[in-house]
Amino acid sequence: DSTLTQTELNKSSKTKTDLFYDDVIAGLKSTPKRLNSKYFYDANGDKLFQELMNSPEYYPTNCELEIFSEKTAEIADSIIGDGDAFDLIELGAGDAMKSTYLLKYLVSKKADFTYLPIDISENVISYLNITLPVTLPGLKITGLNGEYFDMMEKAASISSRRKVVLFLGSNIGNMAVNDAIEFCRELRKHLSSGDMVLIGMDLKKDPKVVLAAYNDKEGITRRFNLNLLERINRELNANFDIDKFEHYPTYDPETGACKSYLISTVDQQVTINGKETISFLKDEYIYMEISQKFTIMQADQIAINTGFAPVGQFFDTRKWFIDAIWVA
Numbered sequence: 001d002s003t004l005t006q007t008e009l010n011k012s013s014k015t016k017t018d019l020f021y022d023d024v025i026a027g028l029k030s031t032p033k034r035l036n037s038k039y040f041y042d043a044n045g046d047k048l049f050q051e052l053m054n055s056p057e058y059y060p061t062n063c064e065l066e067i068f069s070e071k072t073a074e075i076a077d078s079i080i081g082d083g084d085a086f087d088l089i090e091l092g093a094g095d096a097m098k099s100t101y102l103l104k105y106l107v108s109k110k111a112d113f114t115y116l117p118i119d120i121s122e123n124v125i126s127y128l129n130i131t132l133p134v135t136l137p138g139l140k141i142t143g144l145n146g147e148y149f150d151m152m153e154k155a156a157s158i159s160s161r162r163k164v165v166l167f168l169g170s171n172i173g174n175m176a177v178n179d180a181i182e183f184c185r186e187l188r189k190h191l192s193s194g195d196m197v198l199i200g201m202d203l204k205k206d207p208k209v210v211l212a213a214y215n216d217k218e219g220i221t222r223r224f225n226l227n228l229l230e231r232i233n234r235e236l237n238a239n240f241d242i243d244k245f246e247h248y249p250t251y252d253p254e255t256g257a258c259k260s261y262l263i264s265t266v267d268q269q270v271t272i273n274g275k276e277t278i279s280f281l282k283d284e285y286i287y288m289e290i291s292q293k294f295t296i297m298q299a300d301q302i303a304i305n306t307g308f309a310p311v312g313q314f315f316d317t318r319k320w321f322i323d324a325i326w327v328a
């Protein structure tokens with residue numbers, strides 16, 4: 001068992017700022033303009049997302065919390081299996097509120113496992129590394145800050161135990177369906193036969209309910225989107241005037257795609273790092289995020305098409321959300 005320090009884990013040739021800059025420039029120079037929603041999560045974005053999860057309209061977190069708090073034992077028992085040691089990897093752990101139910105139960109059952117939360121937010125990982133061992137004495141935890149598959153490879157280099165992957169919160173919905181399928185194929189390649197995935201997916205429902213969750217009255221989602229422009233100003237020395245962009249969320253009940261855009265309210269130019277000038281026409285949009293909604297059948301199909309067997313399903317009482325268990 002070798003141990004990697006957080007510093008070693010963070011090492012890479014291009015800095016994070018370089019990668020962020022390259023991605024932002026490529027996105028804003030393409031037609032139509034786009035930004036990647038994975039960049040929402042700086043310290044400010046994390047705070048706004050926490051606020052959003054407490055808003056009356058944003059239902060997915062509450063649905064999944066209901067599943068994890070009501071069905072803790074059933075979920076835990078299906079991932080413990082024969083009781084052999086395993087690594088519990090969480091992709092996009094965030095505040096780990098849902099997984100904490102599971103972790104608490106697993107620790108109380110003296111299950112032999114290490115918790116490996118992976119998150120794009122540095123802030124999130126240092127928070128989890130510090131707080132979880134205190135709230136859950138006896139928990140073995142190694143937080144990994146970075147991209148999902150890079151960090152899964154780091155995890156595999158530390159240990160070759162059976163793997164259980166948590167991918168909660170309908171984070172998979174932040175990819176268009178074809179990309180999600182590609183992602184699951186890639187995930188399967190990083191796993192061995194018998195490994196498991198516990199995946200949370202937001203389900204199609206009353207379109208008004210879905211749209212309201214991405215258009216809350218308090219305007220938290222709006223600020224959450226605009227924060228990415230502010231982050232670009234802060235970290236990449238840009239001059240976005242956020243008062244000249246409008247949050248525009250949409251939901252298409254046919255495809256289940258919930259998308260958000262920022263729309264330029266005037267003709268304007270933005271300079272990034274003194275090097276790049278991006279022109280916006282009035283009414284031109286930046287495509288910011290997709291939060292795909294699925295049917296139960298679609299969830300099973302994605303599993304089957306990507307090398308997994310769907311073996312378990314957990315729902316909240318309203319059947320607004322599914323946590324599915326897939327076996328590799």
Ligand code: AVJ
Pocket residue numbers: 052060169170171173174213214221224289290291
């Ligand atoms: C945590 C990424 C699943 O898409 O519902 C919330 C993020 N974006 N409101 C989602 C989000 C706008 C959220 N995910």
